[in-house]
Amino acid sequence: MTKNFRLISLLFILLLTVSCSGKLVLSTSDVHALIKTDSEMQQFNMQLSFKQQSFTGMLIVQRKADSEIRIVAATYFGPTLFDFGLKNGEFVVYNCIKPLRNKNLIKLFENDFKQLFLPNRKFRKIKEYEAYEERVSGWNFGKTVFFMYKNIERFVIKHSWIGTTIQLDKLMG
Amino acid sequence: MKNMLGIIFMLIAFQSSVFAQMKEMNDKQEFEQKLKQxxxxxxxxxxxxxxxxxxxxxxxDISSKGKFYYRHNNKICMDYTSPVNYLIVINGDKLKTVADGKKSVVNLGSNKSMKEMRSMLAACMSGDLSRISSDYDLEYFEDTKYYLIIVKPKNKTVRDYISDFHIYLDKKDMSVDKLRISENTIDYTNYQFSNKKFNSLQNDEKFSVN
Structure with missing residues (x-):
């Protein structure tokens, strides 16, 4: 009797733990893009944090008539920081200011933007919670966690190993 | 006869549109005197x-709005209110930005290009062209309403970011009415200034970088 009671209690506790930790989605193919793009221009407030430093600007995204997704970042004052394109799965660098023209940094942007804007990307793990969805890709130093907040149109990309976070908040109008 | 009248009318219309456009400045000396004053x-x-x-x-186009403040000597504050609250202050060798409650202060002192850009911006936004160094070529134009100064950087490092500045000075009061900063031949940012008040700022409160 006591043994059965302990077993049932243990099962009950396990059940509670699983239900509170969010739904684990094991399928990592056939997933929708985190940020859907279309012919309408979208603007995001972009906050880039690297260790103790932070930078704020805007990210502008639009799918062009030839299906290319154009991604441009600029300071609020005006100057363009970078101008990238995603076409047929390829990442194109149209323009990038000198300080950001680093091979590893460009590769980071390529991976992040592909995961954000393209559908059917490979993720190691996808978890759905009430308020947000969490997607994990890569391992160790290459590990990236993507958060999509459902009610406030916020997207966060965390590269914990290199101390970098990119937060995008959609701007209206 | 009708055709002839039509042609004459079109020629007159064409002439009018040409005169409405900018032409090379007539009296540069007069302009410089007014600007100095x-x-x-x-x-x-x-x-x-x-x-x-x-x-x-x-x-x-991507639209933003806010308040602009300038105080002698080279102090600039741009307080964006839309689409987000964002503040840029340039005071001396310091550049401060505030976004989402987070403040960042950068020292421009050690960077020659940044210092030059700061002087350039102050000159463009205040209309005090005497602050523009000899590292820039200037061209002068005018129409009935504006003086237009086109400023082109000679320095390749600056030209990588900015191809030229178009400064429109209102002939009424010699204040900067419009400013265009071009990154290349097709991409640019336009600034339109309105509801201007002169000599209204009595202290440097708006330009604090602390």
Whole structure:
């Protein structure tokens, strides 16, 4: 009797733990893009944090008539920081200011933007919670966690190993 | 006869449109005198601004608005209110930005290009062209309403970011009415200044970088 009671209690506790930790989605193919793009221009407030430093600007995204997704970042004052394109799965660098023209940094942007804007990307793990969805890709130093907040149109990309976070908040109008 | 009248009418219309366009400045000396006098008398400027960023690749321009403040000597504050609250202050060798409650202060002192850019911006936004160094070529134009100064950097490092500045000075009071900063031949940012107040700022409160 006591043994059965302990077993049932243990099962009950396990059940509670699983239900509170969010739904684990094991399928990592056939997933929708985190940020859907279309012919309408979208603007995001972009906050880039690297260790103790932070930078704020805007990210502008639009799918062009030839299906290319154009991604441009600029300071609020005006100057363009970078101008990238995603076409047929390829990442194109149209323009990038000198300080950001680093091979590893460009590769980071390529991976992040592909995961954000393209559908059917490979993720190691996808978890759905009430308020947000969490997607994990890569391992160790290459590990990236993507958060999509459902009610406030916020997207966060965390590269914990290199101390970098990119937060995008959609701007209206 | 009718055709002849039509042709004459079109020629007159064409002439009118040509004269409405900018032409090379007639009297540069008079312009420089007026500008010198204004720079002497105007110690601060406060105005609203509307900013339109034009990127050729996109269908729509990106609009921002806010308040602009300038105080002698080279102090600039741009307080954006739309689409987000964002503050830029340039005071001396310091550049401060505040976004989402987070403050960042950068020292421009060690960077020659940044210092030059700061002077350039102050000159463009205040109209005090005497602050523009010899590292820039200037061209002078005018129409009935404006003086237009086109400023082109000679320095390749600066030209990588900015191809030229178009400064429109209102002939009424020699204040900067419009400013265009071009990144290349097709992408630029326009600033339109309105509701201008002169000499209204009595202290440097708006320009604190602490």
């Amino acid at each position: 204004t720079a002497k008398n105007v110690k601060s400027i406060e105005s609203d601004f509307t900013q339109l960023k034009h990127l050729d690749i996109f269908d729509n």
